[in-house]
Amino acid sequence: MANTSSAKKATRKIARRTAVNTARRSRVRTFLRKVEEAIASGDHGAAQAAxxxxxxxxxxxxxxxxxxxNTASRKISRLSARVKAVGTAATATA
Structure with missing residues (x-):
């Protein structure tokens, strides 16, 4: 347990920051899941919008x-390629 007042404040700050970061991470994962679901359904328009x-x-x-x-850029790049592939697959079969 923290003894000094500065250590106690640091503990409070860490807890608050952890809660915010957890919420942000969850929000991003939700958005990514929506893209994944749209890709799986094969709907290019929905995948593009998501x-x-x-x-x-x-x-x-x-x-x-x-x-x-770099992690974010890599994920976006790979998702973009997959969304683009859904579009070409839809036009190739049509």
Missing amino acids: FKAAEPEMMRAASKGVFHK
């Missing part, structure tokens, strides 16, 4: 330090 909503959310989390910048 991706456009998820991309700024992911970069916002990266800028806040929830995710590393």
Whole structure:
């Protein structure tokens, strides 16, 4: 247990920051899940819309330090390629 007043304050700050970061991480995961579901359904329009909503959310989390910048960029890049592939698969079968 913290003894000094500064250590007690640091503990409170850490707890508050952890709660905020957990909420941000959960929010990003929800957006990413929506993109995954749209890709799985094969609906290019829905996947594109979900991706456009998820991309700024992911970069916002990266800028806040929830995710590393390169991790966010990598995930966005891979998701973008998968969304694009859904579009080409839909046009190839049509």
